[in-house]
Amino acid sequence: MxxxxxxxxxxxxxxxxxxxxxxxxxxxxxxxxxxxxxxxxxxxxxxxxxxxxxxxxxxxxxxxxxxxxxxxxxxxxxxxxxxxxxxxxxxxxxxxxxxxxxxxxxxxxxxxxxxxxxxxxxxxxxxxxxxxxxxxxxxxxxxxxxxxxxxxxxxxxxxxxxxxxxxxxxxxxxxxxxxxxxxxxxxxxxxxxxxxxxxxxxxxxxxxxxxxxxxxxxxxxxxxxxxxxxALSEDRLYRMVREHGLPDPVWNVDLRLPGGPRLGGVDAYWPEQAVALELDTRAPRHGGRPDDETRHSEYARKREHLERLGITVVHVTPRKLRESPDQQATIVRTALMAATDRDPAAHVVALPR
Known part of the structure; x- marks a missing residue:
């Protein structure tokens, strides 16, 4: 056979x-x-x-x-x-x-x-x-x-x-x-x-x-x-604020304490509500290289410092901004509305960067 x-x-x-x-x-x-x-x-x-x-x-x-x-x-x-x-x-x-x-x-x-x-x-x-x-x-x-x-x-x-x-x-x-x-x-x-x-x-x-x-x-x-x-992510951020009727922030500023040190840069800041938005376009960590770890540690320290001063930091990634702008706009709006229920934040100066 x-x-x-x-x-x-x-x-x-x-x-x-x-x-x-x-x-x-x-x-x-x-x-x-x-x-x-x-x-x-x-x-x-x-x-x-x-x-x-x-x-x-x-x-x-x-x-x-x-x-x-x-x-x-x-x-x-x-x-x-x-x-x-x-x-x-x-x-x-x-x-x-x-x-x-x-x-x-x-x-x-x-x-x-x-x-x-x-x-x-x-x-x-x-x-x-x-x-x-x-x-x-x-x-x-x-x-x-x-x-x-x-x-x-x-x-x-x-x-x-x-x-x-x-x-x-x-x-x-x-x-x-x-x-x-x-x-x-x-x-x-x-x-x-x-x-x-x-x-x-x-x-x-x-x-x-x-x-x-x-x-x-x-x-x-x-x-x-x-x-x-x-550049594309910043353009989406501008469009999100405009199309969802959010209050106009000050864009791309460095935050400083009056007469004090630089606190760090943020992509958008609402002074009256003390809400900062950071667009995270950092490259991912590359196998634990020292320079990558340093950048991520500096980012974490900046965010912790701002929050200790009473400033709410909204973290947005390019992917979330591209895939769910409605949800990101809701998160920002919620943070702005919650400002009245928080203790007043420390006064900071916003300077163009």
Missing amino acids: NHETPLSPRPLHHLAEAPRRVLTTAQLREHGVPAAETAVRCRAGGPWQQLLPGVFLLHPGPPTSEERLHAVLLYAARGPLPRAATGVPTQPSAQDPHRPVYAEVMVTGLAALTLHGFATSPGLPALERIDVLVERGRRLRSAGCVRIVRAAGLPAAEAVTGLPVAPVPRALADAVAALSDAGTVRRLLTEAVRGGHCEPSAVVRELTGAGLLVRSHVVDAVGLLLAEGR
Whole structure:
């Protein structure tokens, strides 16, 4: 008995009619096509072709971008996982009865950024190689159009056009790791923030984890990234105050005790209510480096000092300001209204910074 052939093989026309005609050796065997017949069909001039080791395209023409993506995922994927673990449907749908399932693998790098809608990332047909992210311990090699990228732990994949795709910060880090052109790196990082794909802090965290902040052109691009993120967040803050009818504060001031030392800068201050707002656009801590710890300690000391003087400090992050401006406006309004129930704050001087 030929153990490669199932008891009830499906006819080959079933494969030819599939929306995505990319299958592995094991899948072909499940459809009643033994390895020997696959080899015959992939000969020069034959109706099929081998795209990657163990992955076949069931037509003779060039693969589409979609077929290439499915091919690299099939090459790198392990067995199926449930929806809760991958975020990608595990069962075929009525619209796509042949939807494949991929586990412990996701598209990353420039291909992932293109799928996320980055205008500065090359189109899929222009990419000679497609990066896929897998666990570090996998015994898997780059081959053909697929480049294997390894990670100690995989992030949660995002489903984009039905495919598992790395989140933008991770995809950016993997793309930047393979790029040496400073202009390209700068444009990609800028679009990530300007296009609302993610917060600068998330990008810096991934770049730091990948050990990329030792490259001068990446450090320069990160500086521009943080400045861009700061400007966008300030604009959202101005818009929040205006659109939610909050009293006008004094903007971007240094607080000082009369004739005394500087207490620190804040992004907005309501003198009558002694409420200060701080927009936290600091980069995340980078593995406990001393300069990072110093900056965070100084921030905590400043906030504690202001609160001891009776000044309420409202802490707002760029992500909260972008995703829930209504909630942040309510928090500020509540702090302003609560001022009448507090003991009078120490008098401080607000000077432009």
